[in-house]
Amino acid sequence: MTSFLFALAVAATLRPQLDAIAKLPGEPSVVSAAGITRSEEPILTLENGSAFDVAEPRRRLVLIGSANDERAADAVLAAVRWMKTDAPVDVRQQWVVSAMPNIGSDRADPQSLTRWVTFQAPDLLLSIGTDVPPEPIGFPGRVAAPGFPIKDFLAWLPGELALASKRRPPLQQTMAARLRRSPLDLANLLAKRYPGTPSISYIPSVSWVNTLRLSAINGDVSLKQKVLDQTAPWLSGDRKMFGDRIQLTAVAGAMVFADLSKADGGEAAAKLANEAAALAAAVKPDGIAQYGGGWTDDMFMASSILSRTGKIDDAARLLSSYAARLQRPDGLFNHAIDGPAAWGRGNGFAALGLTEALTAMPDQHPSRPALLEIYRRHMAAVKDQQAPDGMWREVIDNPAAYREETATAMLLTAMARGIRLGWIDRSYRPLVERAWRGLTAHVAEDGTVIDVCTSTGSGPTERYYFDRAAITGADDRGGAMALLASMEIYEFQKSR
Numbered sequence: 001m002t003s004f005l006f007a008l009a010v011a012a013t014l015r016p017q018l019d020a021i022a023k024l025p026g027e028p029s030v031v032s033a034a035g036i037t038r039s040e041e042p043i044l045t046l047e048n049g050s051a052f053d054v055a056e057p058r059r060r061l062v063l064i065g066s067a068n069d070e071r072a073a074d075a076v077l078a079a080v081r082w083m084k085t086d087a088p089v090d091v092r093q094q095w096v097v098s099a100m101p102n103i104g105s106d107r108a109d110p111q112s113l114t115r116w117v118t119f120q121a122p123d124l125l126l127s128i129g130t131d132v133p134p135e136p137i138g139f140p141g142r143v144a145a146p147g148f149p150i151k152d153f154l155a156w157l158p159g160e161l162a163l164a165s166k167r168r169p170p171l172q173q174t175m176a177a178r179l180r181r182s183p184l185d186l187a188n189l190l191a192k193r194y195p196g197t198p199s200i201s202y203i204p205s206v207s208w209v210n211t212l213r214l215s216a217i218n219g220d221v222s223l224k225q226k227v228l229d230q231t232a233p234w235l236s237g238d239r240k241m242f243g244d245r246i247q248l249t250a251v252a253g254a255m256v257f258a259d260l261s262k263a264d265g266g267e268a269a270a271k272l273a274n275e276a277a278a279l280a281a282a283v284k285p286d287g288i289a290q291y292g293g294g295w296t297d298d299m300f301m302a303s304s305i306l307s308r309t310g311k312i313d314d315a316a317r318l319l320s321s322y323a324a325r326l327q328r329p330d331g332l333f334n335h336a337i338d339g340p341a342a343w344g345r346g347n348g349f350a351a352l353g354l355t356e357a358l359t360a361m362p363d364q365h366p367s368r369p370a371l372l373e374i375y376r377r378h379m380a381a382v383k384d385q386q387a388p389d390g391m392w393r394e395v396i397d398n399p400a401a402y403r404e405e406t407a408t409a410m411l412l413t414a415m416a417r418g419i420r421l422g423w424i425d426r427s428y429r430p431l432v433e434r435a436w437r438g439l440t441a442h443v444a445e446d447g448t449v450i451d452v453c454t455s456t457g458s459g460p461t462e463r464y465y466f467d468r469a470a471i472t473g474a475d476d477r478g479g480a481m482a483l484l485a486s487m488e489i490y491e492f493q494k495s496r
Contacts, residue, residue, distance in 0.1 A: 014101060017077055018046050024084045027096050030388040033400035034100060035112030036466065042400040043104045043112065046080060047388040048096050051120055052437035054179050058096040059165060060172075062122035064113075066129025067105035075128045076101040078150045079157060088158070095161055098122075108467065115402060115451065115470075119389060119441060121175045124164035128153070178440050183493065186443060187214050187486035191223055193447040194479035198230040200241045202252035202301055206480035209259050210487045216263075217490070231256060235268045241276065248292040251276045252301035258308035277309040287321035295336045295458055296326055296346040299353030307360040315357045316367035323374045326350070331381030332396055339458030341465045342396040346456075348410025348481075351378060355414045358423060372423060375414075379424050382411055383431055390434030391442075394453055395465050402470055405442045405452045408435055409481035416485075416492040436489050439482060449478035 018031045027048035035043040050056040063079055065072035076099050083097045098120050103113055117125060181189075191211040195204035208227045215223035233239040235257070242250055254276030261270035280302040282290035292298035299322050306315035326333045327350075328342070335346035354375040361368050385396045391403035392411050412435035418424040419432065442450040451470040455477075459465055471478070 014044055014073065018044055018101075021077060021081055021084065022046060024081070026084045026092070028080065028098055032388050034116035035104065035402075036108050036400040037104050038106045038108050040463075041104075043100065043102070043107065045098065045100045045116065047098045047120075049388050049390070049434065050096060051098075051389040052175065052179055052434075052441045054176065054437075056096070058094055059123040060121055061095050061097040061161065061164075062117060062120045062125045063097065063099040063101075064103050064117070064125070064127055065099075065101045066127070067103050069102070069129040072129030073101035075150050075153050078154060079126075079128075082154055082157075091158060091161060094165060109402065111470070112402060118171065119403070121172055121441075123167075123169060123172055124161065126160070174445075175441055177445070178443065179437055181440060183436075183486045183490035184214070184218065186440060187483055187490065188218070188220075189447045190443070190479050190483040190486065191226075193474070194483060195230070195476045196474060196479075197476060200234060200250050200253035202249050202255070202304065203477045203480050204230070205253040205256045205304075206484055207476070208256040210480075210483045212256075212259055212263065213487050214483075227256065227260075231260070234272060235260075235266070237268070241272060242279075246279060246291045248280065248289055248298055248301040251279045251291060252304050255304045255308055258305060273305065273309050276305050277311050280305045281311055281314040283318065283321075287318070287325075289318060293336070293458065294325075295339065296322065296333050296343075296350040296353075298322065298349075300349040300356070301353075303353035303356040307356040310360075312357065312361050312365060313367070316361070316365070316371060319353055319357055319374070320367065320370060322350075322353075327374060327378070330397075331377040332385070333378065335456075335465070336458035338460065339465075341459070341462040343456065343465045344392055344394045344396055344401075344404045344407030345410065345453055347378070347382065347392075347396050348407050348414075351375070351382070351414035352410050354378070355417055359417065359421070375418065376424060379415055379418060379428065382415070383428060386431055386435065387438075390431075390436075390438035392435070394468065394470070395462060398462065398466060401466055402451055403438070404470070405439065405449050405478050406481045407453075408439050408442070409478075409485040412436060412439065413481075413485045413488040416488050420492050420495045432489075432492065436485070439485055443482050447479065448473050449475050449482060452478035 022029050022031050028046045030047050032045045032047050033042035034045045063076045065076040080097055080099050191214050194207040198204050211223050211227050234241055254273050257269040258273035260266055261273055279291055284290055288294045289298045289302050299319055302318050303315045332342040333347050333350040334340050335343040387403050392407040393401040394404040395401040412432050415428050416432045419428050450472045452475045454469045454471055456468050
């Protein structure tokens with residue numbers, strides 16, 4: 001009970017102090033969060049936006065204060081204030097800081113601290129106070145700060161910064177290497193690895209259609225052959241696309257056959273694509289897709305195959321119907337009528353569904369203005385919810401939710417194409433560039449991915465979505481969406 005009451009007291013007093021420091025000239029300037037307590041209190045942070053910026057020459061200092069330790073929190077705040085106001089010029093020129101004044105003792109997600117510290121990519125991590133957390137993975141350079149009073153700590157800090165400026169920790173080097181990869185480099189890595197489990201579902205198909213795009217660009221015929229080999233059982237008729245129970249996620253898997261039919265004129269591929277399109281066009285009397293769940297997922301699953309097969313009217317009707325139900329007044333999408341939360345990947349599905357239709361839709365189509373308005377409202381809302389490091393979160397509008405790989409990949413894809421094709425203006429360009437850097441940091445050197453939300457149905461509360469597990473490792477869904485984003489960023493950069 002004591003720690004709970006202390007956490008409430010910290011939340012009440014810490015936010016105004018962080019807001020005041022954020023308003024001082026310089027960085028850090030964004031108050032955010034990196035987790036939540038079991039009592040629903042956010043673990044507040046003060047961040048700068050350069051975590052993945054290769055053009056930022058300054059080294060990165062990260063300060064964290066012990067759990068439920070008011071003196072440690074005060075020391076963290078004093079250090080950040082000193083860095084912004086009183087530090088010598090050479091220190092401010094060489095260092096930029098992020099901070100978590102109180103790491104929290106009852107975190108709902110024990111991994112959230114490690115996740116946040118890792119992706120702040122520190123050159124120096126200082127743990128202040130006595131109750132220091134376990135050492136973050138891949139970062140052996142943590143230093144425990146000395147005791148109080150604060151004036152002694154501030155007197156000690158410049159010397160530690162000077163020592164740290166002479167070394168470059170492995171984590172920084174790892175992040176720098178990831179960020180140096182070009183879109184086609186990353187796409188090639190992912191196209192060769194995914195899908196690990198071929199099936200007729202949207203997940204393998206997103207990998208397949210973008211592997212075909214990559215093959216057409218770089219001339220690597222082995223990539224196209226991989227797609228043909230993996231889809232051969234269905235093209236030959238040896239395997240049926242659907243079993244007794246048809247699901248829209250499987251219907252969307254036929255998008256690869258639509259693309260193959262256009263590339264090679266294959267009758268078998270066209271037949272499979274049209275069979276799936278007829279199923280995607282079927283709706284119940286209430287406007288919900290016959291084989292869907294009534295979730296934003298359906299917007300992408302249906303639109304991906306309808307738009308590719310020329311059924312634009314059907315795609316437009318479905319998207320408009322779902323937007324009327326699920327798009328909130330602020331422009332974000334709730335996942336479902338019975339899922340009242342702005343789930344990250346759910347918003348990605350809505351954005352990609354609109355993007356698929358708008359890409360295929362003629363300029364003079366009567367439904368185009370309405371769909372463009374839905375898309376633009378969505379992008380404007382998403383724009384306001386980007387995390388300081390460029391990622392989008394598991395719950396889009398909850399700063400304490402973890403920063404999630406697929407939501408970032410899907411939303412940056414929709415936004416990048418909108419800029420490239422003139423649907424939205426160039427003010428969105430910095431968001432796309434920052435999101436791309438954040439995404440590349442979340443794809444490891446072997447093509448495994450980091451922090452992919454597990455498969456998620458509709459849930460009754462925001463906390464249901466907030467607590468969905470994050471997958472790290474080889475993941476077909478995360479790999480497919482990162483491949484999609486890589487190809488879109490290639491087109492985006494080429495058009496610039």
